[in-house]
Each structure stands twice: as structure tokens, then as C-alpha cells.
Amino acid sequence: MNPQRNTQIKKFLVLGILFALPIVAYLFFASGKNNFARLPILTENVQSIDAFESASDSAVSFQDKISVIAFFGSDLNNIKGNTFNLDKKILEKYYDFDDFQFVLILPKDAQDETEAFVEEFKRITASTKWKIVYSTEENVKEVFESLKTSHHLDSKLHSPYVYIIDKEGNLRGRDDDGDQEKLYGYDSRDVAELSDKMNDDVKVILAEYRLALKRNNKREI
Template identity: 35%
Template sequence: MKFLTKKRVVLFLLFIFPLICFLILSTGKNNFTKLPVLTKNIVEISEIDTTNTTTLKGNVSVVCFIGNDVEASKSGLLNLNEKIYKKFIDFKQFQIIAIYPSEKEIAVAELKKQISAFTDMKNWKFIPVQKELIPVFYESLSVNEPLKNYGSNKAFIIDKDGNLRGRTDDKDAIDGKLFGYNLNAVAELKDKLKDDINVLYYEYYAAFKDKNKNKADRKEVGL
């Protein structure tokens, strides 16, 4: 038993065993945490978009509500731009949608100008919406706090099927449900929103990989 020296056992436990565990887990199906669906089939943004240029379906969207007080929303959107948008700008089908009352066009144009100073705006979508339609869209999210002056300090994740995603076991939420992410809390954007978007993308990646594997398996057996 000279082979099983103390040094070799330590090396095995430190390096080989964790690698084996990782390979076993990575080859299994759905051995990862999926981002919970909190609300299904919310209103499609194209139904309230006066420009008719944006859709939720087929995209991973981060949605926020600027409201009447554009200046008050500015710092939160700048945080979102720096901590989230710039991290995911090159991800496929990723977009940030900022909804605002249509009469605030001039103030929003100035906000866009400030954000675009050091940012490629290709995946930013600023959507003017008639005031009376903003609550209709927001209420379809079924979140646990109301709009204030047509705005919110939260950002929301909408998946490719038009469902609201979030957390059901968040330690900082009273009932564990995290519907939206605080735009004014940089730590929450970095530690929660960023992580949850990554989880959602990995979920799509794993589903794509499983689909291709199943196709290959059927082809191999002649189905």
C-alpha cells in the first residue's frame, strides 16, 4: 500500500475528488438552480409601446419605470448602466427597457445623452407610453408594491416567454419573494441582479445543450 501515501491522499482530496464531483454533476440533467417564475404571461410591451419597435418575446429583458420625475430616476439608471448593462451588452437577445410617460420626451432625451456619453446604446430601449397604460403594464407583473408617480426604483427581469423572474428565497425579503432589484443599491445590482441574469442565461444554455443532445441521440438510433 505504498501507493496510498499521505501526500497522495491529500492531493486526491484537494484536487481529483472535487473534479470528479464536478464532472458527475455537469453531465446530469437540470443539476443547476433555475431562476423562479413569479408571474406568468405579463402584458407584451409591444401592446403599449407607442413606437411599436420593442418586444419582450424572444429576449431577456430588464425592465424599469422612469416615472414623472426623470431627474430622481437618473442615478438608478446610471447604476443599472454601469453594473448590469455594460456586463451583458454582448449577450444574445439582451435588452434594457426603460418605460416613461410620453410627455417626458425632452427630459428623457437629456438622460439618454448622459448615459450614452461612454456607452454603446444598442440594447437600451427607451419606450414612451401613454400615462394611463403604464399602470396596466405594471399591474400585470403582480409585484408586491405600487408604482409611485408612474415610476419605480426597482428593475425587473422578464424572460424570453414574457414571464417575470425573481427569487422565492431571498433572505432580505419579508416573504422570501424578490420581484424587483433596487436600482439605488449598487450591492443588490451586483450581487443579486447580475447573478440572477447569469442563472437565467445558463438555464437557456443548458436547455439548448439538452435539446441538441436529444437530437443527436435520436439520430444515432435512427429515429
């Protein structure tokens, strides 16, 4: 084969790969039954958790992070069961994204047992990437109520539902979900709902921010 022609073919192959990669990445994030250009905002300005006590040395915030948040209460059995499903079906797929975080919002009386459980869970998952914050019952209830959903906390401040909060501190979800008019949160007990609806919606919001970042970078150039 002509060396010059061989060089041209290689050049076209490289250009083709560089062109195709962003499209493949977009299709991955935007694939699924939920093909919103943006994941709808259902509630604006969710109560901040910046002042809550953190299990790590640094404060935890919703700002500049895409957060999956959970209120699994003070009963360790609920915490174990709910986090296992969620971690295996959703979280472990996205741990490598720096702007993605999982936040457990718990009452202070759950602290000792929860931290022991997280240490134990390290053997089978990247539980070190979980963000855990603690506060009074009143403060935990305030954050939950600020979501303005149709869900409720039980007497131990537990709900099986988990929620997506965007980088501006807004609750995201579906404003038209068939039988339900709005889908505020995802049932961590329901493996099918996590694998299908929630996984689709996490992909959509990640794609949304990545496309926005790409546009901003082009403008700067």
C-alpha cells in the first residue's frame, strides 16, 4: 500500500474516532425511556444542609454537585436494606464522576451505628464515597419538608424514597409519569424502578450538565 495513502487512512480513522466519541457519550447519558432535554425542576431551593454535622472532616453541600439524597432514619435495618439496593443499581455506576454525590441525611442518634455499618460495607462497595450528615430531628424534617413532595417520614425519620438534587439546590424528577402526575422520588425498595426510571433520570441530568459545560467552553474559545 502507498505509504502516503496509509497515512491518510490513519488520519481519517483518528478523526472519525474523535468525532464519534462525544456522540457515543451523549447517547449513553441520554438513552432510556426518559428522553427529556432537561430533567424537570419540581421544587426550587431545597433547604441547605451546609450547617449539618458531617461524618468526614469537610462540610457537605448541594451546591455544585448533582446529589442523590436519602432519609433512611435511625433504624439500622432500613439503612442497610435501602442503601444496598441503591448502591448496586445506581450509585456504583456513577462514583467516578467528580460532580456526583450520594448524601445520607440522618438524625444524630443514628450516627454510631451508621458509621460502623459504612466501615463494614467497604468490603463490597465504595461506601467511602457516601456523604453522611447528621442533625436534630427538627432540622432533618425541615429539609425533607422543603422538598414539597407527597411522601412522608415515619416516626424514625425514615422514607424509602431517594431524590435527585441539582447543582443549584433544586429537586429534579418527572412532571408527567403516567399514572402519577409527578415523580418526586424513587423507591429504593423497588429494584425495577431504580434500574429503569432512576437510572434513566440520572443519565439525563448528567448529560444536561455536560452539554452545558461543552457549550460554555466553546463560547470561551
